[in-house]
Amino acid sequence: MKRCIAIAEKDLTAEFRTKQMLNSMLMFAFLILLIFSFSFEDLRGSHDRITELAPGMLWITFMFAGMLGLSRSFALEQEENCIEGLKLCPVDRSAIYVGKMLSSLVLMLIIEAITIPIFMVLFDYTIPNMFWLALVILLGTIGFLAVGTLISALTLNAQTREILLPVLLFSVLFPLIMVLVPATANVLTQTSAIPEIRLLCVYDIVFFLISLIAFEYAIE
Numbered sequence: 001m002k003r004c005i006a007i008a009e010k011d012l013t014a015e016f017r018t019k020q021m022l023n024s025m026l027m028f029a030f031l032i033l034l035i036f037s038f039s040f041e042d043l044r045g046s047h048d049r050i051t052e053l054a055p056g057m058l059w060i061t062f063m064f065a066g067m068l069g070l071s072r073s074f075a076l077e078q079e080e081n082c083i084e085g086l087k088l089c090p091v092d093r094s095a096i097y098v099g100k101m102l103s104s105l106v107l108m109l110i111i112e113a114i115t116i117p118i119f120m121v122l123f124d125y126t127i128p129n130m131f132w133l134a135l136v137i138l139l140g141t142i143g144f145l146a147v148g149t150l151i152s153a154l155t156l157n158a159q160t161r162e163i164l165l166p167v168l169l170f171s172v173l174f175p176l177i178m179v180l181v182p183a184t185a186n187v188l189t190q191t192s193a194i195p196e197i198r199l200l201c202v203y204d205i206v207f208f209l210i211s212l213i214a215f216e217y218a219i220e
């Protein structure tokens with residue numbers, strides 16, 4: 001676990017030094033929310049209507065911003081020729097996967113923590129059950145990154161990487177999205193989201209283990 005944290009710390013230290021990716025993800029998320037705000041301007045302050053649309057708007061924002069980060073996660077290592085150095089490190093390949101996932105998780109959680117208040121201000125909306133929403137967002141983000149980190153490594157050397165990454169990613173994420181949207185909707189309508197949360201836990205565990213095993217072959 002120490003090696004995983006060391007890899008994550010390396011990535012985060014490099015990122016917080018320049019904040020290039022963090023600022024890009026945040027600006028992208030803000031622009032998406034701004035477009036939604038202009039599109040649904042007539043609904044501003046209408047709690048019931050915004051509640052119907054909020055799950056889709058939030059997860060579109062989170063996932064598109066997250067995909068921007070994933071597209072650069074391994075690409076930066078390749079540009080600096082650091083990927084070979086990581087491969088030569090006396091650590092298990094799974095440690096690289098977990099480290100990369102942890103660093104991406106920290107960045108995405110920061111973006112999500114900033115995005116939620118912006119969403120509330122733009123739509124004049126109050127979110128109930130913030131704890132349960134935070135739990136659903138955390139589980140959804142873990143599932144997104146469990147798959148996304150693997151696919152980012154798989155498409156690293158592909159010539160059409162920018163096209164392959166979103167196509168493959170959202171194909172595999174479809175079951176997760178099918179659970180995330182109703183789970184978020186249930187939280188916002190103050191309905192029990194326990195069944196969906198259980199499914200999210202199962203998805204996260206299954207795809208994390210599959211990705212952990214497959215990563216060793218993906219990075220070759």
